[in-house]
Amino acid sequence: MHVAIKNHENGALNPNAQFGMSIPAWMEGRKKAAEKKGKPIPTWQNEMDFLHDDSANPMIAWPLRLFDCSPITDGATAVLLVADEIAKQFTDHPLHIIGSGQASDVALHDRDDLTTLGAARRASQEAYAMAGVKPDDIRLAEVHDCFTIAEVVATEDLGFFEPGTGYRMAEDRVTARDGAKPINTSGGLKSKGHPVGASGAGQAVEIFKQMRGEAGERQVARDLPLALTHNVGGTGGTCVVHIYERRD
């Protein structure tokens, strides 16, 4: 649930987000609407109160509720990909893709462990090896948060956090914009939206803006020379990881 709070907080600063509203703003909206209709005004004390309310945040597939699920979205993304040698013809500050990994896995029911995506582990190991960098070197990442739990699992599969500890990172603000490892500064699939075919390239767009210092209000206030994107297909049957470098 803290992943939802954090990603909506980021998405509120993204003018292209589908649900670009923080959860406190959402709660205010619901209270005002109730007042206007002359209905009893909800008495949520805080975000967690709201997120545990069955009527405000109904169950979808236990234990995941509405605010744990990314929406169905229309959207498009464009990325200009050129060879290193000619990149400067298009921009003075290109980003370089220095690592790339792709892996697949067996069907969901055939897996031994549902708390990790083997495809994400293998794809990231491939990308780290190609780039010659370690998970700790990555300053910023956009990961496939189709559901809040998917962001938690992704940050563990990518080697950012130990297995079983990822859930604490949004709550402890480690993955917030001002944290040690900002995750999904765009708002993620959760708040920015999930236009399936465009979601992956959309992650590259956010990384491009952040690494060049062009992310506006949601700009991370630190130097970001290395970043990563992690995109998943199906129920984790396939995963693609890219590592980006800025060379000054």
Add this chain to the structure above:
Amino acid sequence: MTTTAERPFTSASFEQYLNEKKLMGSHCTTCNKDFLPPRAICPNCHGDQLTWIEFSGKGRLAAFTSIFIAPTVMIAEGYGRENPYLAGVVELDEGVKISAQILGLDARKAEEVKIGAPLKVEFVERGEGESKKMALAFRVE
């Protein structure tokens, strides 16, 4: 009527067997592994010497969720927000796993569902007229 030996290892054949109330998969005669639903080429040794095998239909609950926002086919069966249903992964006694609807447990009390609960296969009639077919489910013993 097609005999067992002649049926190709496809999901259509798998469904045809479900309609006959049989839980059928394929068995690799080279490396002795079983596959459910059936595979035509062995994912383990990549061999193509496979035969049909019928599973006992007994197993245990390996993972589950309780679905409140149901797909169309389940809404037609009366499931939904007010009447959730359980979907899970079942590990059969033969060692293979498959996903299916889980019956005989209260989907409103997901917290009380126990991993490892013993299950037995059940074939559920779904749809009407020409689209009528058997769906795979497991019921708590």
